[in-house]
Amino acid sequence: MSEPGKVGGTRVYHGRIISVDLDEVRFPDGSVGTLEMIRHPGASAVVPLLGDSGDDPEVLLIRQYRYAAEQFLYEIPAGRLDPGESPADCARRELQEETGYTATCVEQLFTMYTTPGFTDEKIHLFVATGLVPGEAHREADEFMELVPTRLSHALSMIERGEIQDAKTALALLYAAGFRLS
Structure with a gap:
């Protein structure tokens, strides 16, 4: 089984403070799904x-x-x-x-x-x-x-x-x- 993590995705918004990505993710059970992720610099x-x-x-x-x-x-x-x-x-x-x-x-x-x-x-x-x-x-x-x-x-x-x-x-x-x- 492959390791969990990002397998693809698209940036749908980039702003002054945050970005929003649609990430294709492999989950721990091997299935793949799409997650909406807000990216922030910390x-x-x-x-x-x-x-x-x-x-x-x-x-x-x-x-x-x-x-x-x-x-x-x-x-x-x-x-x-x-x-x-x-x-x-x-x-x-x-x-x-x-x-x-x-x-x-x-x-x-x-x-x-x-x-x-x-x-x-x-x-x-x-x-x-x-x-x-x-x-x-x-x-x-x-x-x-x-x-x-x-x-x-x-x-x-x-x-x-x-x-x-x-x-x-x-x-x-x-x-x-x-x-x-």
Whole structure:
């Protein structure tokens, strides 16, 4: 039996952020089928910790308007990888562009697939410390406000369903459970 994987396909859309492919795929049982796949260059997201990272550090969340969700969402700074850019450099860039802060230390938490049923997008999650304030340089379609929040309160926001963004909830839970415990 042949190995599972792509055996052919067609690009049906190429845009600024994503591409859409119709892939002919051989499945583990040897059968072949067509899957619609969204191709994405990947992204980085960062949990910014303000000041002392003691028992209950302050996390710099953003409250950002998201058209797809038709509302403002609480998130951590994040953005798409530029061609040739490392995930850590992307995390530093997005932190500065969206919040104005630069970090003296950026450490990787882990890498996740967002929705592997139909996209290859990966988000590299980081934690940033030693933040130094500066001037933000947001894109024209970024409407956000900074919301400094104690980590304990952010975790309660996840529990109450107030933080609905998956990368943010997972990064905060991971940081609290594995990096700050």
